[in-house]
Amino acid sequence: MALDVVDLRSFYAAPLGRLAHRFLAAVIRHWWPDTTGLAVLGCGFALPYLDLFRQEALRSLAFMPADQGVVHWPPHATQSLTSSALVDPDLLPLPDGSVDRVLLVHLLEVTEIPRDVLDEVWRVLAPSGRLIAVAPNRRGWWASVDTTPFGHGQPFSKGQLHRLLRDSLFSPERFSEILYIPPFERQTTLRMAPLFESFGRRLGLPGAGLLVAEATKQLYRPVMVRKVVRRSLPQLQPALAPLGLRRES
Known part of the structure; x- marks a missing residue:
């Protein structure tokens, strides 16, 4: 079940949400340092991270699941100029190969069949497209x-x-793990967040809060090879002839 858009906005307005945004946005920006001339699509609730690309990308779109709710984006856009929309993540209202970058946040974990969402993302991505x-x-x-x-x-x-x-x-290209701090809004914890992140990443410790993966689109579907299982034929036994066909001695 999708999260409510009001709860998502409230989270990112709180200190813990701002901290999560800070660390995740740093990874996303590091992997995609320049999106000039590219079309960027955010699915789920990617608004806090789409702001990274809004001023440089050729086009930025924010698609949100219908059962989550939607907010106008960019924030000061009129309703006729908004770049956000309610969609069915399994049926994106875009033509094939129409976007260059896709960002999925707050979506895969609340989707009943994540594979269906990724199939649609594969369809709308350009041949050189990338996904986070x-x-x-x-x-x-x-x-x-x-x-x-x-x-x-x-x-x-x-x-x-x-x-x-x-x-x-x-094709997964790289992974990152972030948010090693406990998910509690205590001032001491929030102040120590940079130390937690630095220590956790440097040592590759388990227990990070989020997985972040970047992948590229495979252009060709693999050919499935059917395995042939050799079976020996059963040993045949002579069958008795019907009584009417037996010779009388």
């Missing part, structure tokens, strides 16, 4: 506490997210 998928880490604290949006839905392990992308015809 963000999902709660099954081994992290954030997935086990429902006081943040990342504590709802189905979390993933790194292996599960990797297989999901591969099964959906994407």
